[in-house]
Amino acid sequence: MKILCRFGFLVVVSCTGIGGFSNVCQAQGADANLPDSPSVTAGLSDPSPDAGTPNPGTPEPARQPFNPSAEREATWRTLPGNFLHDQKDIWLFPTQLARGRHWVPTLAVTGVTAGLIFADPHAMPYFRKHQTNLDDLNDTFDAYITTGMVISVPASLMVAGYIRHDQRTVSSALLCAEAYGDAAIPNLAIKAITRRERPIDVPPDGNYHDTFFNGGKSPFHGSSFPSGHANGAFAVATVVAERYKRHRWVPWAAYTLATAVSFSRITAAAHWPSDVFLGGAMGYSIARYQVLRPH
Secondary structure, eight states, rough: HHHHHHHHHHHHHHHHTTTGGGGHHHHHHHHHSSSTOEEEEEEEEHHHSSOOOOOOSSOOOOOOOOOGGSSSSTTTTHHHHHHHHHHHHHHHHHHHEEEEEESHHHHHHHHHHHHHHHHHHHHHHHHHTTTTHHHHHHHOOOOHHHHHHOOOOOOOHHHHHHHEEEEEEEHHHHHHHHHHHHHHHHHHHHHHOOOOOOOGGGGSOSSSSSSSSOOOOOTTTTOOOSSSHHHHHHHHHHHHHHHTTTSSSHHHHHHHHHHHHHHHHTTTTTSHHHHHHHHHHHHHHIIIITTSSSS
């Protein structure tokens, strides 16, 4: 019965966690109205009789380049309102499901998370057994160090933007902060409800199966599900990767760092694999489909 209740709750949790997907279709529809978007019917209709015969020597007009003004931007003045708007869309995401929208990504995230929850008791004993072999990795990606690494990204962008008088870089830093905060609110709410025991708190030969709804866990310190580090790392990495994707190495570097931070939470026995997956999925989807979506 506990397992059935747990899986039912997981569906609700995943729906809330990927609330940013509620705006995918709207964002795609908005792109069609951008000034740089070519008309769908361009070149398909018959030429007007008054248009005349085109000169064979006249080159066709080139496709217009990407317009940076079409990107989502942020300022200190608009940040509070944008944050509240984001939270409204995130928490109202179940209403989108009720209308039959976005079921494929929702079921995908829910299914993978559920599968990992069932696999957690079998995977974590391996990492606990080999934890001493990963001391160097765990020391490098200590919890406080990784938090500092994630926060340093928007902080560095902010400083660089003001030094160079580059408003787009300042906007990128604010969007990183917005994504981090947007993802943290539902993350803490889920932690407060699930109160899952961390792997490090389970004795090496203890019960790895019954870890949810441990009343002694605080959502701000002890609760494990989902991972806050993976949540924040992927939220910030997604903003950086999307804003600077013209530099091909940036998305690779951003997501590699986020993955390393997330994986270190498993090797340090601070989180279960399912915690890390759901946290990363929440951070990515909220940043990609909510924060970066033009309002």
